[in-house]
Amino acid sequence: MFIQKLEIKNFRSIKELTIEPKNLCALIGPNSVGKTNILRALDLVIGEGWTTKAKIARELFLDTTKPIIIEVSFVSPITFTNKRGYEVSVSSVKLEMTLEPELSAKTTINGDNTFYDQEQFKKLCHFIFITSERQLTSELRVSQWTMLGKLMRLVYENYVAQNSGNEQDLKNKFAEKIKPAKDFLEDDFSEDEVTFKKFVNAFKKYCKENSAGLANEFEPVLDIYNLNWFYKTLQIHVKENFPDRHFDSEEVGAGMQNLLLVSIFQTYAELMGGNVIFGIEEPEIYLYPQAQRALYKNFIKLSKNTQIFYTTHNPNFVDGGRPDDIVLLRKDIDHGTYLLEKDDAFNAENAEKQKHKIYTHFNPERNELFFARKALLVEGDSDKILFSTLCENKWNINLDEKGISIIECGGKGGVFYFLGVCRLIGFDNYFAVWDKDEDLENTGLLDEAKNNSKGIELDPNLESVLKITDGDNAEKVKNAYEWAMNSNNNVPEVFDKVKNFLEGEEPQNISEDIINPDDIPF
Incomplete structure (x- = not known):
């Protein structure tokens, strides 16, 4: 039992949004972009209780003069025999709520047909929402709601x-x-x-x-x-080896309680697979990096039988090799919450073909690209430390505060690669810096970035522009850092474009040309 399509209109920050989620769906975007609103919408339609007029509130409506419409369509119909002996097949469930001219809440199935068998349906399909505000103590108790x-x-x-x-x-x-x-x-x-x-x-x-x-x-x-x-x-009790004592689950710290809750979630998903859809906010809370990676792998395993929606701010919970899982969200005044439209080439089939290349290019640090408001793409560590230090020491730009990531791409070919990734995922707020000295067979995306004022080429390389000595990687990093820290050094004029990009909201000029997947090995 999996959701094929989710359509939301006029709900909180969402004017109109359609998502076609995979079994594992990572909702990614800045704070307050509307990720939680998507999970709340699902909870209203197929959560454990049915939405009635008592749940209607003004703050749910983006425009109070228009109805809220939330519709969930399933990959395969959910079928059962009702109490009257009739076969029921549910392909979609829709909730419509109005505030004006009068309060109303109506749930229908299969294109506005009256829904009579809601309780039986919920036994075969229900949504469990685990919010970031974990109710840890109550969730670790046995009650009809947990x-x-x-x-x-x-x-x-x-x-x-x-x-x-x-x-x-x-x-x-x-x-x-x-x-x-x-x-x-x-x-x-x-x-x-x-x-x-x-x-x-x-x-x-x-x-x-x-x-x-x-x-x-x-x-x-x-x-x-x-x-x-x-x-x-x-x-539930917790036994610790040192000291050798048992603790009630309500007596241990929030980190241990969250670990227990996540374990209950995993157990529930394994034993109830096929009858439940999960929505979980920030699964990384309280977990060490190793545990985060283990939980993400378990998500992948569980998603074979159980659909999981989750929000995250953690690079350990995304994988460039699973592009179909990733849903990137943004929000503005005109559109409300909206999706970044991915290129058709950004799909699981192409990812499988290039999985080894993806493995060499992506890591948790480079995964920050999926979470950044802006991204500066550079060749190596010396470039990264140079611009990071210039921002802090001379330009007075707080990268973290502005949601900017400097992505070290592993060479000129890596910059080319990540320019293509940006295009594929629909992310256009980037700028690239690369050296001229390395020849590539295909420089199309580099040339395009330069022509569209979204990149600069250093002739012949960073060391020559800064007039510092070359060396191994560690020496390059040391020299670039010391150059940026030296108050007597004037920043080359060629870097003004980098500074302007990092400081302001420049108009983005992105080519609408269709990308050839062979040119972007993803």
Whole structure:
């Protein structure tokens, strides 16, 4: 059960947006761009509860005079037999809400048909939203609203089903099995101290006295050994080797609680695969880099059977070799939240053909390209440290504050490669710097960047322009840094274009020519 298309209109920051997600869908963009709004839209349509007029609020509407429309279409219809014995097939679910002229909330299926079988549908398809504001303590408890509670309820129902569906017979068997432990715990072990036996006897005595005059006599049953309650009272404890102690999950720190919650999510996805769609914000929270990479790999594995939407600001949760997973988002006054349109060549098929080249070009640091508001593409480490130091020491440009990444591309060929990647992913806020001294068979994208004032070529190389000595990579880095730190050195005029790009919002002039995938090996 996977979503094929999600259409959202007039919801929060979204004027009109269509996403065709893959099994794993990474929603990437700056803060407040609208990533969470996409997950909230899904939650309204196929979340655990149905949206009624009680959930309508003015802040949900981008334009209060227009309706909110959110429609989810599935890859394959969700089919079931309803309580009346009819076959039901759900290909799409649509929610429409209005604020004016009157409050209304209506959920329909398959092109505005009335939806009568919502509860049965939710058992086969529901969306679980894990927000960045983790409700860690409550999520680690068993209740009807938590993943842990849903799993325990399913365990219980399956247990009953294996006993021919006779719940009472199963409880009787359980009572017989538990009797030795019950007798041991309920033993009146002291004449003076309060025991469970004394509590039961006293409580029953007063219930009997207070029930005088009732039409029917009653007797309370204090049953702490009900089969179902064993699952409901499940508690998670954490054992640490040093010191050798056990801790209740509510007593450990937020990092450990988040690890437990993520583990519950993974367990739920594995056991309930095909019946649930997940939305999770910032899965990287509280996790070390190694754990982040492990979780991302697990996302990929789980997505074979369970669709996962997630937002992230972490390069460990994207892979240039899985381009179809990546959804880049931006927002402006005219369009609201919108997608950066990817070139058709940016797809899984071409990525598979070039997976080894992608492996050599992409790493977590270069993955910052997917998260940057602006990107400065440079050949190597000496270029990167030069411009980073100039920004800090002479240009007074805070790169991190402005969301700018300087991407070290691994040579002139790498700059060419990442220029193509920018074009493929629809990212146009970039500038490139490269040396003239290395010959490439194909310089088309470099020439285009230079002609469109989106790049400069240093003749013949950086060291000559700065008039510093050449050397190995470490020596180049040292010389470039010391040159940038020297207050007596004047910045070459050729770098003014770099400074202007980093400082301002220059009009972007991008060629509309179709890219030949053979020219951009991605």
